[in-house]
Amino acid sequence: xxxxxxxxxxxxxxxxxxxxxxxxxxxxxxxxxxxxxxxxxxxxxxxxxxxxxxxxxxxxxxxxxxxxxxxxxxxxxxxxxxxxxxxxxxxxxxxxxxxxxxxxxxxxxxxxxxxxxxxxxxxxxxxxxxxxxxxxxxxxxxxxxxxxxxxxxxxxxxxxxxxxxxxxxxxxxxxxxxxxxxxxxxxxxxxxxxxxx
Amino acid sequence: xxxxxxxxxxxxxxxxxxxxxxxxxxxxxxxxxxxxxxxxxxxxxxxxxxxxxxxxxxxxxxxxxxxxxxxxxxxxxxxxxxxxxxxxxxxxxxxxxxxxxxxxxxxxxxxxxxxxxxxxxxxxxxxxxxxxxxxxxxxxxxxxxxxxxx
Numbered sequence: 237x238x239x240x241x242x243x244x245x246x247x248x249x250x251x252x253x254x255x256x257x258x259x260x261x262x263x264x265x266x267x268x269x270x271x272x273x274x275x276x277x278x279x280x281x282x283x284x285x286x287x288x289x290x291x292x293x294x295x296x297x298x299x300x301x302x303x304x305x306x307x308x309x310x311x312x313x314x315x316x317x318x319x320x321x322x323x324x325x326x327x328x329x330x331x332x333x334x335x336x337x338x339x340x341x342x343x344x345x346x347x348x349x350x351x352x353x354x355x356x357x358x359x360x361x362x363x364x365x366x367x368x369x370x371x372x373x374x375x376x377x378x379x380x381x382x383x384x385x386x387x388x389x390x391x392x393x394x395x396x397x398x399x400x401x402x403x404x405x406x407x408x409x410x411x412x413x414x415x416x417x418x419x420x421x422x423x424x425x426x427x428x429x430x431x432x433x
Numbered sequence: 434x435x436x437x438x439x440x441x442x443x444x445x446x447x448x449x450x451x452x453x454x455x456x457x458x459x460x461x462x463x464x465x466x467x468x469x470x471x472x473x474x475x476x477x478x479x480x481x482x483x484x485x486x487x488x489x490x491x492x493x494x495x496x497x498x499x500x501x502x503x504x505x506x507x508x509x510x511x512x513x514x515x516x517x518x519x520x521x522x523x524x525x526x527x528x529x530x531x532x533x534x535x536x537x538x539x540x541x542x543x544x545x546x547x548x549x550x551x552x553x554x555x556x557x558x559x560x561x562x563x564x565x566x567x568x569x570x571x572x573x574x575x576x577x578x579x580x581x582x583x
Contacts, residue, residue: 315526341560353524360533363551366559368566370575374582376502379495381460383582385570387564388505393549404547406538408508410570416511422512423532426559427553430515430530 237310237320239303239328246303247328249296256292256300261334263288264297265341268304273348312349321398358396361404365392387413456487457494506540532556 239247249255256264263286289297311321318339325335369388375381391404408416456466466487470480511534534549551559566577569575 249494254572269569308498313524315524332564350524354529355520356523359531360550362556363534363549363559365555366562367562369561370569371451372575372578372582379458379498380502382499383579385575385579389508389565389566393548394522404536404549405503405505406508406536410567411569412508417560417567419513419555422561423515424533424553424556426515427530427532427556 237314237316237324239307239308239310242299243303243306244328246299246301247307247325247330250303251325251328251330251334252298257288257294258333260288260292262337262341263303264300265338268301268308268395269341269345271301272308273345273352285404308342308345308349309353312346312353315350320348355396357417361393361401364394366390367392374393385410452483453487453490454498458493459496460495463488464515475521498542504540506538506545509537509539509544511536 250261250264267289269288285420307321307324310316321337321339321342325338330338354393371386371388373382373386375383386407386409388405388407393401393404395401452470456469461469463484466484467480470483471478475483513535514533516533518527518531519528530553532551532553534551536547536549538547562573
């Protein structure tokens with residue numbers, strides 16, 4: 237696992253006890269994780285509000301926060317193990333205790349990080365749910381005595397980019413719905429077979 | 434060829450069309466049809482011919498009329514594919530199964546195909562929900578209504 241020169245510079249500052257005491261080091265790490273993983277909303281500036289970080293020069297804070305975030309994301313992206321992370325931070329002259337503290341925080345947040353990174357990216361519209369309506373047609377102004385059951389199916393979809401997207405709606409006869417369900421069941425059976433391999 | 438005016442032909446065609454479409458739309462019985470055209474005073478042979486014309490073309494006329502009613506896009510077919518996402522720009526070493534579906538719909542001559550995706554658990558949920566939908570027509574409630582409507 238490799239970090240850019242800028243990030244390495246930030247980590248060297250983080251490792252320096254003259255810039256960051258043990259407490260402020262941990263505070264900054266925690267703030268970095270929260271800023272990446274928590275839902276963004278106005279007014280949560282984890283760095284600026286933290287009492288342990290008040291006395292540190294803002295430019296240094298900015299540099300170190302960026303360095304920490306870069307390391308967190310890189311580790312998450314590569315699914316890095318503890319030894320890879322340790323080696324990387326050792327190169328930045330961090331002592332063993334600070335490395336261990338980072339690894340502890342990383343382990344705590346690993347799952348959430350994985351979910352976050354996995355959700356970034358484009359994909360086709362994602363089906364989240366289905367609703368259906370069964371109706372029995374009796375007549376229309378063009379045609380009387382139709383006497384046909386008809387289904388109205390709505391697929392609720394979500395877009396990966398923007399929030400909402402109009403649902404996919406269509407009507408179908410009973411035979412068509414049977415065809416649809418049959419094909420979906422084929423897909424499910426294939427999926428089951430694939431997972432057993 | 435018929436040696437009559439254009440207008441007469443036109444009226445004749447319109448009259449015949451009206452007779453056939455109305456009869457088909459209402460799905461009237463043979464007896465009712467015969468009674469209806471009786472008032473026109475045609476020969477028996479002509480009446481029989483008209484009746485046969487009606488019965489032969491009724492189904493097709495009804496399906497054409499059926500196209501005229503308000504409609505939503507209707508299901509045509511579906512293709513599916515199983516994928517497993519292994520990596521993306523932001524995350525390596527993934528195992529993310531997905532089902533990609535191409536849904537073909539028809540609406541008044543237009544054909545659309547939409548690509549959608551879902552995950553395995555939602556797929557099973559969809560199947561369960563739609564099977565319930567199919568089962569509804571077989572319930573006593575629906576059967577009773579169908580019986581009583583006819």
